[in-house]
Amino acid sequence: MTGPGVKAAPEMGRQRPTLWRRLTGRGSDRPLRLLRSASIRFAAVYAVLLALSGFALALFLWYETAGLLDRQTEAAIRADAQGLSERWEEGGLPALVMTIDDRLAQNVDDDAIYLLVDSQLRRIAGNLQRWPQGVTATNAWYELPVQRAGIRSLARVQRFDLLGGFHLLVGRDVRVRAQLRNLLTDAMLWALVIVVAMASGGALVVRGLFRRTLANISHTSAAIAAGDLGQRVKLSGRGDEFDQLAETINDMLERIGRLMDGVRQVSNAIAHDLRTPITRARTRLEDAALHAGSEAELRAAIERAIADLDGIVAVFQALLRITEIEAGSRRSAFTAFDLAPVLADVGELYAAVAEERGIQVAVESPPQLPAYGDRELIQQAIANLLDNAVKFSPRGGRVTVSGAASGGGVIIRVRDQGPGIPPDELSRAGERFFRGEDARSTPGSGLGLALVQAVAHLHGGTLRLDDAAPGLAAVLLLPMAQPLDPAGPGT
Amino acid sequence: MRILVVEDDKDVAGFVVRGLKEAGHLVEHADNGRDGLFMAASENFDAVILDRMLPGGIDGLRLLETLRGQKNTVPVLFLSALAEVDDRVRGLKAGGDDYLTKPFAFAELLARVEALARRGKGDAPVTRLLVADLELDLLSRQVRRAGQKIDLQPREFRLLEYLMRHAGQVVTRTMLLEGVWDYHFDPQTNVIDVHVSRLRQKVDKPFPSPLIHTIRNAGYMLRADPA
Amino acid sequence: MNAMARAASLALLGSCVALGPLGMPLVNGQTPIEQVTTDTPEYCLHLLQRLRQIEQNRPPPKDVSYLSDEGKLMCDHGQIRAGITRLRRAMQIMLAPTEK
Ligand SMILES: Nc1ncnc2c1ncn2[C@@H]1O[C@H](COP(=O)(O)OP(=O)(O)OP(=O)(O)O)[C@@H](O)[C@H]1O
Numbered sequence A: 001m002t003g004p005g006v007k008a009a010p011e012m013g014r015q016r017p018t019l020w021r022r023l024t025g026r027g028s029d030r031p032l033r034l035l036r037s038a039s040i041r042f043a044a045v046y047a048v049l050l051a052l053s054g055f056a057l058a059l060f061l062w063y064e065t066a067g068l069l070d071r072q073t074e075a076a077i078r079a080d081a082q083g084l085s086e087r088w089e090e091g092g093l094p095a096l097v098m099t100i101d102d103r104l105a106q107n108v109d110d111d112a113i114y115l116l117v118d119s120q121l122r123r124i125a126g127n128l129q130r131w132p133q134g135v136t137a138t139n140a141w142y143e144l145p146v147q148r149a150g151i152r153s154l155a156r157v158q159r160f161d162l163l164g165g166f167h168l169l170v171g172r173d174v175r176v177r178a179q180l181r182n183l184l185t186d187a188m189l190w191a192l193v194i195v196v197a198m199a200s201g202g203a204l205v206v207r208g209l210f211r212r213t214l215a216n217i218s219h220t221s222a223a224i225a226a227g228d229l230g231q232r233v234k235l236s237g238r239g240d241e242f243d244q245l246a247e248t249i250n251d252m253l254e255r256i257g258r259l260m261d262g263v264r265q266v267s268n269a270i271a272h273d274l275r276t277p278i279t280r281a282r283t284r285l286e287d288a289a290l291h292a293g294s295e296a297e298l299r300a301a302i303e304r305a306i307a308d309l310d311g312i313v314a315v316f317q318a319l320l321r322i323t324e325i326e327a328g329s330r331r332s333a334f335t336a337f338d339l340a341p342v343l344a345d346v347g348e349l350y351a352a353v354a355e356e357r358g359i360q361v362a363v364e365s366p367p368q369l370p371a372y373g374d375r376e377l378i379q380q381a382i383a384n385l386l387d388n389a390v391k392f393s394p395r396g397g398r399v400t401v402s403g404a405a406s407g408g409g410v411i412i413r414v415r416d417q418g419p420g421i422p423p424d425e426l427s428r429a430g431e432r433f434f435r436g437e438d439a440r441s442t443p444g445s446g447l448g449l450a451l452v453q454a455v456a457h458l459h460g461g462t463l464r465l466d467d468a469a470p471g472l473a474a475v476l477l478l479p480m481a482q483p484l485d486p487a488g489p490g491t
Numbered sequence B: 001m002r003i004l005v006v007e008d009d010k011d012v013a014g015f016v017v018r019g020l021k022e023a024g025h026l027v028e029h030a031d032n033g034r035d036g037l038f039m040a041a042s043e044n045f046d047a048v049i050l051d052r053m054l055p056g057g058i059d060g061l062r063l064l065e066t067l068r069g070q071k072n073t074v075p076v077l078f079l080s081a082l083a084e085v086d087d088r089v090r091g092l093k094a095g096g097d098d099y100l101t102k103p104f105a106f107a108e109l110l111a112r113v114e115a116l117a118r119r120g121k122g123d124a125p126v127t128r129l130l131v132a133d134l135e136l137d138l139l140s141r142q143v144r145r146a147g148q149k150i151d152l153q154p155r156e157f158r159l160l161e162y163l164m165r166h167a168g169q170v171v172t173r174t175m176l177l178e179g180v181w182d183y184h185f186d187p188q189t190n191v192i193d194v195h196v197s198r199l200r201q202k203v204d205k206p207f208p209s210p211l212i213h214t215i216r217n218a219g220y221m222l223r224a225d226p227a
Numbered sequence C: 001m002n003a004m005a006r007a008a009s010l011a012l013l014g015s016c017v018a019l020g021p022l023g024m025p026l027v028n029g030q031t032p033i034e035q036v037t038t039d040t041p042e043y044c045l046h047l048l049q050r051l052r053q054i055e056q057n058r059p060p061p062k063d064v065s066y067l068s069d070e071g072k073l074m075c076d077h078g079q080i081r082a083g084i085t086r087l088r089r090a091m092q093i094m095l096a097p098t099e100k
């Protein structure tokens, strides 16, 4: 039993509907609230199932035992009557009377009942005093109360009509059997009561279990809903379904946390990093409006401001692109493709620029390099790495772009001979808007590596920045060479 | 050329219409999807500039799908603030010929629209491109200028081919990046400029008059007269 | 939940109880209760006489005479039904078809 139904605090009656009202939803402001609780529903299902199977079992047993007794009695009576009618056909009335007498005389079980009467219902043979009034129909079973040596008993009888107006009553005293049957019925009913009690108790246990298992998850969810994003669902360590669920939820929370961080970073970036170029553009325009001496001067200022704005738009676009990639929606665009020409193309695209600066770009790749993913994004990621390598390489340096198959996936390495990234900056280099101390003089917004990292994550891979002494080796590992399961890679 | 601009933002529409008129085009303007669809379906245009988000129940995608459903093949350039890769893909799938995201540079828009409108014209397969004394044979993959053979790298060849196919038109850096390298992102560094200047070294430097011209704030143009 | 289980169980219990005297007209009420005539001392005597008659033709085995004596004794002491049972058993043995 659930608490509220038992506790009868008067003011609770107003606040909480009675059990019945809750169950039916009538007159309740929270209709069916109780049944909406999954734990109670599960427990109810458990109880009903258990009780039903208990009933089915009891009913079956009852029918098989008590029913069997009845059927046996009836079969005996029929066989008896059959025998008697044969005697009647063979020897007529005297034979029948004698048989009845004999049978009575040998009825050790002391349960046989016979009565043979003529058409006037006068008794001819048998052990009943008179023809019982109620027994009027043939082929029907009667329960007949009889008196046996002063004790009331019950007989089951059937009437047979013989030629010549004689009537025959054949029956059995079923008092003992009836007692047995009642005993059985009682036992079954008690068994049912026990089943119901156990079902209720079991239901309570089930509900408790259910609640306890869910409490863990719901506590965590509540804490998170209240703003504590650091909470995680505790694992029981059993590795069961609930643990799996908890792990999934934790993964989800992890991902939400990462996305939230991303959003926070972006808003910070908008607040700080974009403020600078916007301020610059605004200053330029205002300065031109106030101080421009000639139309040419004004135009020049406006054009520069437009260039500034274009820069801001480019940053925005890059940011949005990263966000788009991180959201993972681009996974639908994954295809299998050959990475070798992609590497060659990107290398060729930058080789010209590099050469202008006296830097050599070499592409090392097998003739074919099967990969799986978003070709355009991988292209862009490699371009960004190469862009950095060329940008930070000293004159006369050498940049190597190499691709290789690696354990079912591909590994792309872009190596330069520049200054590299100092160890304390390595971990932050992939953050949005991060630019190294020495990079301030070069153009850029610090989004290049962030995009590469996002692309790597999208493909379930990683971006590693190694010290190539001298220089930097950026290693992009994309572990998939062919489609994975539809769920996509986990990170 | 007759160009239809379907754009609900008054400032943008006014700017675009004015710019196109200055460039010598006949321009019609519709500020909602319904009118835009009606005009595009009932009149002959050389190109349509189409915003994606439009008032009036019919957005740009629906408009274009309806138009294509009527077997209308007018070249359509999407001009949209929806900048995600998927948006672009959706626009092109719906039958768009080009996709430009806002904010945009007018020079870029003009160059793309003109390229689209011209492409819509003569589509006869050519095997030889000829501009002034510059000759490009697509079959033998040979380039000659003033009868003199010029050796080009495969990529340079494709770059020149692109410029020659769009001879007399402004070609922007992004158009080159998309058309020659099939890249749909901004490579930050001025890689295209370097490639074009290398091409110039081979095609223009040894000859008296240059063919490849830099158009300020826009891109490049290959044309015969040095006007 | 328990309420639901209880309601269901009550319904089923009811049907079980109802199943007991299923489809059986009960002959009772005002009609006087019929007497069974084979539980009386008279019947005991009657059985004993029949047994004696049969025993005249064929000497009874030891247990038959034992049973009939015992039955008679019990009938005399008022344990009618038990006595009759003994006599019936004796009768059964005597009337059994052709013993070996
Ligand atoms: N190859 C490299 N050698 C030395 N430092 C590098 C190299 N690549 C990246 N870095 C450092 O990491 C920082 C972040 O690189 P990232 O590519 O994200 O930004 P960026 O190149 O400065 O700007 P953008 O790529 O947006 O033009 C750089 O500012 C630089 O300090």
Ligand SMILES: [Mg+2]
Binding pocket: A384, A387, A388, A444, A447, A448, A449
């Ligand atoms: Mg970079």
